Amino acid sequence: MTSSHRMPVAESPEVKGEWASVEPVIAAVIASILRRSKRDADVRDGVQETFRRAIEGGGRVLPNSSQTAWLIGIARHVAVDMLRAQKRHLRSIDDDAASISFEPTTSEPNAFDRLDTAERTRMIQRALEQLPEVQRRALIAFHVDGLRYEAIARECGVSMGTVATWIARGRKFIAETLSTEEGL
Amino acid sequence: MIATDDWAFFDRHLTDAAITAIADGALLRADAIDHIAECQRCATRLVASADLSIDTQVAFAEAPALAHEHARSLSPETPWALAFLGLCAAALVPVVSGLLNPASTLRIIRLVSRIGIVGIKQMAAHLDAPSQLSSLLLVFSTLALAIVGWRIASIASASNPGEVQ
Numbered sequence: 001m002t003s004s005h006r007m008p009v010a011e012s013p014e015v016k017g018e019w020a021s022v023e024p025v026i027a028a029v030i031a032s033i034l035r036r037s038k039r040d041a042d043v044r045d046g047v048q049e050t051f052r053r054a055i056e057g058g059g060r061v062l063p064n065s066s067q068t069a070w071l072i073g074i075a076r077h078v079a080v081d082m083l084r085a086q087k088r089h090l091r092s093i094d095d096d097a098a099s100i101s102f103e104p105t106t107s108e109p110n111a112f113d114r115l116d117t118a119e120r121t122r123m124i125q126r127a128l129e130q131l132p133e134v135q136r137r138a139l140i141a142f143h144v145d146g147l148r149y150e151a152i153a154r155e156c157g158v159s160m161g162t163v164a165t166w167i168a169r170g171r172k173f174i175a176e177t178l179s180t181e182e183g184l
Numbered sequence: 185m186i187a188t189d190d191w192a193f194f195d196r197h198l199t200d201a202a203i204t205a206i207a208d209g210a211l212l213r214a215d216a217i218d219h220i221a222e223c224q225r226c227a228t229r230l231v232a233s234a235d236l237s238i239d240t241q242v243a244f245a246e247a248p249a250l251a252h253e254h255a256r257s258l259s260p261e262t263p264w265a266l267a268f269l270g271l272c273a274a275a276l277v278p279v280v281s282g283l284l285n286p287a288s289t290l291r292i293i294r295l296v297s298r299i300g301i302v303g304i305k306q307m308a309a310h311l312d313a314p315s316q317l318s319s320l321l322l323v324f325s326t327l328a329l330a331i332v333g334w335r336i337a338s339i340a341s342a343s344n345p346g347e348v349q
């Protein structure tokens with residue numbers, strides 16, 4: 001990790017390696033938040049800043065399967081910081097609903113953040129028990145075993161779209177269950 | 185695998201499945217990513233989906249019991265289930281024959297007990313799943329109780345001369 005600090009971000013092994021395929025996604029998120037073209041210079045700067053923070057943040061402790069989600073989260077922070085800097089500079093841009101919707105959730109914690117760890121774990125376990133078997137197995141294969149969608153699809157003999165649907169529904173159910181229980 | 189990708193778009197926006205797959209780095213198709221750059225609604229959904237993915241990942245990391253659950257869910261249950269069914273069927277043969285010939289009841293009870301004990305020992309040695317083991321114990325116990333009940337009933341009927349054997 002320390003070797004990454006001595007070289008340009010674009011030359012780091014992470015950026016040239018496993019993160020290279022994710023770069024268009026990062027650029028798209030930043031472009032959308034800044035409302036610029038993906039090829040805009042600010043967007044390119046934002047992508048480099050995202051990777052720089054990622055390298056410094058040491059998020060590589062996360063499993064490979066979670067790296068993209070983690071980078072998207074950093075990209076959102078970078079883009080919002082850039083928006084704020086622009087606003088400070090121009091002093092005349094009104095907040096709009098879109099930019100507010102991208103604000104990091106640190107000041108407005110979601111259901112997960114409001115719960116202590118032990119209680120959250122119990123709630124997730126309860127939510128998992130209520131999930132249909134295929135959704136539960138797909139979530140566990142992805143999050144616990146670190147399998148990619150393609151591998152899960154191969155193992156289960158289904159399409160990748162089906163795996164994506166299982167994981168999307170499973171996560172949505174967990175989030176809804178936590179929100180509901182937290183609101184009780 | 186993602187050649188048709190009709191699951192990625194619906195009503196000119198990305199589906200929840202596609203958003204989830206992009207957040208997890210599983211869908212990198214150009215038109216889907218271009219849409220993120222151009223559609224704030226889908227970009228917002230993608231950021232939320234990425235948050236949810238990380239939150240779920242963290243929750244799993246903090247719950248070792250869920251990893252154990254994983255081991256159970258992916259264990260090769262089917263061969264053992266089939267072996268168990270075979271064992272049950274083998275145990276039922278002498279029971280049925282015993283019904284036709286009550287004189288051999290004691291021998292049947294011994295035989296079934298042996299099968300049960302050997303079966304439980306063998307399966308316990310190969311299975312680490314508590315639910316499977318408890319299922320086996322439950323079925324064997326039920327079988328044993330049924331035999332004991334039948335034995336009591338046959339003794340009672342033998343002691344009642346008015347009842348047909």
Ligand SMILES: [Zn+2]
Pocket residue numbers: 196197198219223224225226227
């Ligand atoms: Zn859209």
